[in-house]
Amino acid sequence: VTISEADFRYVAELVRVETSMQYDVGKEYLVRARLQPLARSAGEPDVAHYVRRLRADAVERRRAVDALTINETSWFRDREPFRVFVEVMLPRLVEARAGRRELRIWSAASSSGQEAYSLAMLCEEHLPAGWSLDILATDVSEAMVERVRAGRYGQVEMNRGLPATHLVQHFRRVGTEWEVSQRLRSVVHARQLNLAAPLPHLGTFDVIFLRNVLIYFDQATKRGILGRIQACLSPDGYLVLGASETTLDAPDRWTTERHDRVSLQRPSPTTPTTPAVRAAADRASATTGA
């Protein structure tokens, strides 16, 4: 049983309009797999009936968009970017920010929060005492944002990539779930945010993790997102993309720094850096997609 072409087109368009995320032809199986459990819990006999319901039911549409924008994630996912964070980014930033002793990190498209909390664990271990740390976790799905705030994970999620030493240090068992320590939850702040739309004022970040997100967007949207992201990144900060993602070969805006298999993106020295100029550049990239 598969999803009809018309239903797939409707769902793909719904997700595109709401989030700018693209579900290309060929992803029918994925849409079906994500909608099937929702259809069941909504009491619909199959995905076709469920899609019919989506056309008339705004609450259910929200739920479907949430389900279709959730990415699978794990603790210290891909491991290498976290090693480079500890060995390269953090020492340099600690030196450069020695006067201010403040670090701000953004886990953009945080899903259920494992990336944000993984970074929080590493900062707790490696950031010198007396530093202030703020980690922003954003996701387009309100349900995911709620999960990040709750900081609770099931056993299957806990097994994915989390070293046992970190588990015993940073979590406590609550019923059948594990809860992140209050210490880590106090530095991770979660909010709902659509990267494909103009951003609210978020301040400036030293490190931005934006992994496995750009792959879902078309070129113009990618450019817009990268422009807005750069406007939030400190001139000496770091952008970490997914292993297969790039800054679209824009050397005038981004300089790539390689550390083994990890590429760090840094604002090019020529990039306009005063807030006003950056805001103008951001507006331009948002409106023209360039």
Place this chain on the structure above:
Amino acid sequence: MHALIIDDSRTMRAILRRTVAALGFETSEAGHGREALDLMEGGLVPDLCLIDWNMPVMDGYTLVTRIRAEPRWRGVTLMMVTTEGTHSHIVRALAAGAHEYVIKPFTADAIVDKLRLLGLLEDTRAAAPGHLVVSERVLA
């Protein structure tokens, strides 16, 4: 690479065998801790032991302490795979010398993730920061 799977459930042994065999491990099996020790005293030195906690004859916790007491088995990586999922169980196992801990139920991906952390799979040139912590704390 050789994995010794120690679990009193034949089904669980089969699941773990399939999982690690697919990753290129040769496997041996034991139904309890004593049987595993017998195999190792007979000359089998596995790279990895996957160890259940609750078993007849000798439980997994005792097995971990017995293996860690033998310098000749210092290089053997020990991973608990058990339904015992309280905070204190995990702390006890790590303190006794287990390197990693997987709580049932688990997915095959979870085993793969952990073996990567432990440096037992090929693309482990750079282990996660956590792996270093595990090694220093448990093996030092």
